[in-house]
Amino acid sequence: RKEVEQDPGPFNVPEGATVAFNCTYSNSASQSFFWYRQDCRKEPKLLMSVYSSGNEDGRFTAQLNRASQYISLLIRDSKLSDSATYLCVVNDNAGNMLTFGGGTRLMVKP
Amino acid sequence: DGGITQSPKYLFRKEGQNVTLSCEQNLNHDAMYWYRQDPGQGLRLIYYSQIVNDFQKGDIAEGYSVSREKKESFPLTVTSAQKNPTAFYLCASEDQITIYGYTFGSGTRLTVV
Numbered sequence: 201r202k203e204v205e206q207d208p209g210p211f212n213v214p215e216g217a218t219v220a221f222n223c224t225y226s227n228s229a230s231q232s233f234f235w236y237r238q239d240c241r242k243e244p245k246l247l248m249s250v251y252s253s254g255n256e257d258g259r260f261t262a263q264l265n266r267a268s269q270y271i272s273l274l275i276r277d278s279k280l281s282d283s284a285t286y287l288c289v290v291n292d293n294a295g296n297m298l299t300f301g302g303g304t305r306l307m308v309k310p
Numbered sequence: 311d312g313g314i315t316q317s318p319k320y321l322f323r324k325e326g327q328n329v330t331l332s333c334e335q336n337l338n339h340d341a342m343y344w345y346r347q348d349p350g351q352g353l354r355l356i357y358y359s360q361i362v363n364d365f366q367k368g369d370i371a372e373g374y375s376v377s378r379e380k381k382e383s384f385p386l387t388v389t390s391a392q393k394n395p396t397a398f399y400l401c402a403s404e405d406q407i408t409i410y411g412y413t414f415g416s417g418t419r420l421t422v423v
Binding site for chain 2: 243244246291297301
C-alpha cells in the first residue's frame with residue numbers, strides 16, 4: 201500500500217466548475233500536510249498547508265480528517281490557469297521527511 | 311532574492327558516463343533533498359542531507375552519489391551504474407526549524423543519448 205494515495209485523474213472540468221480532490225495517507229503519526237501544484241515540466245510549488253481546522257485561500261479550501269486519514273482540496277470557480285497536477289504531501293515530523301502522492305491531474309476546459 | 315538554483319536545465323549523457331547535477335541554495339536551509347520524477351509518476355527520494363557533511367540514502371539511491379561539503383551546495387552524481395537515468399531531477403531544501411514544506415529548484419532534465 202502506498203503511503204500517500206491520490207486518484208491520478210485526469211479530472212476534466214469546465215471553467216467555473218467546482219472540483220474536489222481527496223488524498224489518503226497511511227501513517228497515523230503524520231503531523232504536517234500540504235498541497236503542492238506542479239505545472240507540466242516544472243517544479244512543484246507549495247499551494248497551501250493543511251491545518252486541522254481547515255483553511256481557505258481565495259478559491260481554494262483544504263480540509264484534514266485525521267480520524268479517516270484523508271486530506272481534501274476544493275477548488276471553486278475553476279480557471280483555465282488552474283490546469284496542473286496537484287500533489288498531496290505528508291510530513292511525519294519525526295523523520296522530518298515529506299512523502300509525496302503521485303498527483304492528481306486537473307484539466308480545466310473553456 | 312533567496313532561492314534554490316539547479317543547473318544545468320537540460321543535460322545529455324552518453325552511456326557509461328558519470329554526470330553531476332548542481333544544486334545551490336542561499337536560503338540558509340539546513341536540509342536538502344534530491345528527487346527523481348519519471349513521466350506521469352510521483353517524486354521518488356534519492357538522497358537527503360539534514361546537516362553539512364552528513365547525508366542519507368533515500369528509496370532509490372543505487373547508481374547515485376552525493377556530497378554535502380557546504381551548507382549551500384548538494385550536488386548529485388549520476389553514475390554509470392544507474393541503468394535508467396533518463397528522468398527529471400528535482401532538488402529541494404527545507405528550513406527544519408519552521409518546517410513549512412520544501413522549496414524546489416527548477417529541475418534538471420537528464421536524457422541518455
